[in-house]
Amino acid sequence: MNALRSILLRREAGIAVMIVLFCLAVGAFKPQFLTLDQLRIILLLTPLIMIAAMGQMMVIVARHVDLSIGSILGFSAMVSGMLYRFDIDWFGFDVPWWTGIPLSIAVGAVLGLINGLLIQLFRLPAIIVTLGTLSLYRGMTFIISNAKQIDRQWIPSELKGLSQTSPILGIPWIIFIAFGVALLAYVFLNHTRVGRQIYAIGSNPTAAPLRGIKVTQVTLLVFTISGALAGLAGILYASRWGFVNPSNTGSGFEFQVIAAVVIGGVSINGGVGTVLGTVLGVLLLGCVAAALPLLGIPGTSQAAIYGAVILIALVIDRTVRRQGIVGLRRVRA
Amino acid sequence: MLKKTLLLGLAAGLAFAGAAMAQDPVKIVYIGKNTGNPYFDSITGGFEDACKAKGCEFEFVAPATAEATSQIPFIEAQIQRGVNVIGIAPNSPDALNQVLDDARAKGILVLTVNGDLTGNESHRDATILPVNFDIVGRDQVEMVGSLIGYEGEIAILSATTEAPDQNKWIVGMNETLKTDPKYAKMNLVATVYGDDQPEKSTTEMEALLSNYPNLKGVIAPTTVGIAAAAQVVQSRGIADKVQVTGLGLPSEMRDFVKDGTVKAFQLWSPYNEGWLAVHFALGVLDGSIKNEVGSTFEVPNLGTITINANNSINTQAELTTFTAENIDDFNF
Amino acid sequence: MSTLETPAPTSGHDAAPARPRWQVVLVRPETMTLILLILGIFAGGLLSPFFLDISYILRSFTLYSEFAMVALVLTMVIIAGEIDLSPAANMALSACIFAWLQQAGVPIPAAVAVGLASGLAMGALNAFMVIGLQLPSIIVTIGTLTLYRGLAQVIAGDKSIRVPEWFIGIDKIMVAGIPLPVVLFVVVALVLGIVLGGTIFGRQIYQVGTSEVAARHAGIRAARIKLVLFLLVGLVAATAGIMTASRLGSVRYDLGLGGELQMVLMAMLGGTYIFGGRGTILGTFLAAWLLVIVSTGMIVANVLPAVQLVVLGALLIVSIIATNFIYSRTQR
Structure with missing residues (x-):
């Protein structure tokens, strides 16, 4: 009984209940929302957000924020896209289709590391640094690509196949990749020393060094991971949508990811947040995104709904932390 | 100074x-x-x-x-x-x-x-x-009609709700469908808007397929929309059931045309x-x-x-x- | 030990001798801004022969004057230890409300009043969440940024709403040969400069930003000061939104899109300290001109917009590094 209660009172339970209620409510109007086919659509909407959300979650747990992930996504996707486009001109042979995956991850990691270095070496606020690199990396994407889109014909069909073909049960590879990343993040955060140190830094940055935690190294690692995952999301963008555009690819992505993370119960004050909560936050956003067109709600209302959902999540988060379970109960009632 | x-x-x-x-x-x-x-x-x-x-x-x-x-x-x-x-x-x-x-x-x-x-x-x-933008709607209806045998449910996947050119063409499509007896057996069931974003266009296309299981043809008079619609049809493997056409760039559509996902589409130079x-x-x-x-x-x-x-x-x-x-x- | 924010880097020499007077006057972030401004003017002149023309620069400044006005108030918010990323979205929403009302037949003065009131209300919502609920302003205003612009989109859709002919053209009104928006910007800068630099209220803003706990112990009503500042941002943003409507002759939901980056950039370039407690109106005033000089200099030289993105991003980072450096060298 007590165990059940403590599960029910956890933050994740609240999001799970919200997802179920939301789906039932939509299903009442549109029964086709409660089908396996629709689950496939929802899952296919979320992998890029889920992958980047794992990195963003670690950054926020460490009491920072990374606004540049959309531009990192665009830049690393563009580097790989250009490799596919120009490999014959540059190297004289066709590179294997999977080359873009490690390449994009590496490029993203470097850009993330640059963020971390600026923040940690000069003791600058992450929000301003990443606001600057958001603009900087996007500009670099235009420059390296000469403002030209990488068209569908240049993206290898095996790469595009990751979003379409399935190893099992008709579920595309890309969804397995996303959940695989989430699983790795779970193991890393909960079962490694460095993972636990991220929480320690976030809950009390001043005390962390006293406890022998190498704050600089861990922070650099967190930003590098965030960049690397944004890079992975970048190559999967090319897989999912079949093109890389210097201006569209990844623009506005950071807001979706931060929304998902905050809805998932990761506290912006650092130190608090779980992988499960983040996954649920991503799924809730996916449900909302899939339900709106089904219900015939115009796209023009979408941004307002997202904004409202973020603010509500913030208020719930604050109430829970200030008043504990009582607050949660009061909000739910 | x-x-x-x-x-x-x-x-x-x-x-x-x-x-x-x-x-x-x-x-x-x-x-x-x-x-x-x-x-x-x-x-x-x-x-x-x-x-x-x-x-x-x-x-x-x-x-x-x-x-x-x-x-x-x-x-x-x-x-x-x-x-x-x-x-x-x-x-x-x-x-x-x-x-x-x-x-x-x-x-x-x-x-x-x-x-x-x-x-x-x-x-x-x-x-x-x-x-002359007055003829675009008419030509697009003829194109989708010829692909589906002038019979069955069709839908439109457009850009934004207020895109002036697209709206002009959609008016033309509606008029053609209503007035020309050649298209009497074709039924326009929905007009949706993908805002010229690939993600949004894809979800709108998926919603069309869920809401209208008998859909036979989709007109997407926008380059982003037609590519997104074609991709949905390609990944579901339903190119024989749902015909996608509209206005697209050859460079973006080449693969879809070559693998048979899209039979024909239009544009200008x-x-x-x-x-x-x-x-x-x-x-x-x-x-x-x-x-x-x-x-x-x-x-x-x-x-x-x-x-x-x-x-x-x-x-x-x-x-x-x-x-x-x-x-x-x-x-x- | 305060747990409010990451502590500022402290200078290593607590007992250093008093600095010479010239250093106190010259080694300031504003000096850096001024030097950059002068360099920018020379660089612009070298990049394009069409750049150095006072009336062109003034006309170009009107395009940025609305953001610049808001940036002046934003400077005070940052000095008080908070931030507001929502004013550009606020501009769009209050302008949409204003335009929608006047289109529905409400007389212009009443529509303007409601537009300004809605700006105040948006400022009040920010203030409630930040002061009342004790949430970090950075995340709150990212949320309200999305919400306000989303609501503007709900009101206006994808359409643009026209304003009457006689209301159009605030930027064509000349005061002694200077466009009215530029004059307004200078006036606002003077007023706020006096308030911040020469009144008790101004000094209290600095104290709240330096250490809110200490300020409260000293009897300063920190919450009230922040409330006033958030309301002021809301009001000035609404004014700026309606000025933009007059300049453009029409309003759309994407009015001022991305303006928050420009506003923060102006404050940072002007040497406002991101952790609060330091900064001047003069600095932001100079930085606004610097930004306009740099942007128009590159545009008139047909430099790729991508290069502009890189330059703006790099300027932002370099300016906070320099500001932090200068502040850590001068005493705390």
Whole structure:
């Protein structure tokens, strides 16, 4: 009984209940929302957000924020896209289709590391640094690509196949990749020393060094991971949508990811947040995104709904932390 | 104080230098909606080739985003540079009125190319559009009809709810379906909007397939929408059940046409818009072309061109249809 | 030990001798801004012969004057230890409300009043969440940024709403040869400069930003000061939104899109300390001009917009590094 209660009172339970209620409510109007086919659509909407959300979650747990992930996504996707486009001109042979995956991850990691270095070496606020690199990396994407889109014909069909073909049960590879990343993040955060140190830094940055935690190294690692995952999301963008555009690819992505993370119960004050909560936050956003067109709600209302959902999540988060379970109960009632 | 004097001196000197340089060949600039938009590469190609042939100076500039006001500083800057012709694909039908008026007051010829100031035509000198937009709706209905055997449910996946060109075509589609008995057995079940974003267009397309299981055809009169719709059909493997057509770029659609996901789609030649714009502009400036409704002029490769109502000029009479047979003949 | 924010880097020499007077006057972030401004003017002149023209620069400044006005108030918010990323979205929403009302037949003065009131209400919502609920302003205003612009989109859709002819053209009104928006910006800067630099209220803003706990112990009503500042941002943003409507002649939901980056950039370039407690109106005033000089200099030289993105991003980072460096060298 007590165990059940403590599960029910956890933050994740609240999001799970919200997802179920939301789906039932939509299903009442549109029964086709409660089908396996629709689950496939929802899952296919979320992998890029889920992958980047794992990195963003670690950054926020460490009491920072990374606004540049959309531009990192665009830049690393563009580097790989250009490799596919120009490999014959540059190297004289066709590179294997999977080359873009490690390449994009590496490029993203470097850009993330640059963020971390600026923040940690000069003791600058992450929000301003990443606001600057958001603009900087996007500009670099235009420059390296000469403002030209990488068209569908240049993206290898095996790469595009990751979003379409399935190893099992008709579920595309890309969804397995996303959940695989989430699983790795779970193991890393909960079962490694460095993972636990991220929480320690976030809950009390001043005390962390006293406890022998190498704050600089861990922070650099967190930003590098965030960049690397944004890079992975970048190559999967090319897989999912079949093109890389210097201006569209990844623009506005950071807001979706931060929304998902905050809805998932990761506290912006650092130190608090779980992988499960983040996954649920991503799924809730996916449900909302899939339900709106089904219900015939115009796209023009979408941004307002997202904004409202973020603010509500913030208020719930604050109430829970200030008043504990009582607050949660009061909000739910 | 000394610094200020120095600066003013420098300013005056450079201003003189600027004035002295201003008697060169005709300067034409084309301002696109945004950079990185593959559609404009082709238009720009037409401008460049025509300027090379006729001996004028050409530059392409565009803001980083296609937001309504982002083109204004660029127009101001071109006025300051003293160009003779501004071609522009406007991001807004009315937010540019004031600054375009400033440009025309300075004697600059203002042409909208590939998009118009609908409802504010008095703020530009002429518009160059690929085809007469009145026929697009009709042609698109005929195209989807021929693909589905003139029978069954169809839907439209458009750009944004207020996109003026698309809305004009959708009105044409609705009228054609209603009035022409040839299409009496075709039933338009929904019109949805993907906002020209791949993600949004994809979810709208998925929702169409969920809401209308008997859907037989989709018209997507926008390059982003048709690619997204085709991708949904391709990944579900239902190309034999649902026909996707509309307006698309050959470069983006080539793979879908070759693997049979899309049988046919339409567009026009963006290249010819740039080509025509330069010939028209130079003709108007040297007085050989009268910018009046009803007058005609010759353009190499395009033949005789007539200026239609509202000073609107079209590069071609009919849409071009792309199929597996001819798609490799087009390099844009 | 305060747990409010990451502590500022402290200088290593607590007992350093008093600095010479020239250092106190010259080694300031504003000096850096001024030097950059002068360099920017020279660079602009070298990049393009069309750049150094006072009336062109003034006209270009009107395009940024609305953001610049808001940036002045934002400077005070940052000095008080908070931030507001929502004013650009606030501009769009209050302008949409204003335009929608006047289109529905409400007399213009009443529509303006409601537009301004809605701006105040948006400021009040920010203040409630930040002060009342003790949430971090950075995340709250990212949320309200999305919400306000989303609501603007709900009101206006994808359409633009026209304003009457007589209301158009605030930027064409000249006061002694200077466009009215530029004059307004200078006036607002003077007023706020006096308030911040010469009144008790101004001094209290600095104290709240340096250490809110200490300020409260000293009897300063920190919450009330922050409330006033958030309301002021809301009001000035609404004013700026309606000024933009007059300049453009029409309103769309994407008015001022991305303006938050420009506003924060102006405050940072002017040497406002991101952790609060330091900064001046003069600095932001100079930085606004610097930003306009740099942007228009590059646009009139037809530099790729991508390069502008890189330069703006790099400027932001370099300016906070320099500001932090200067502040850590001068005493705390």
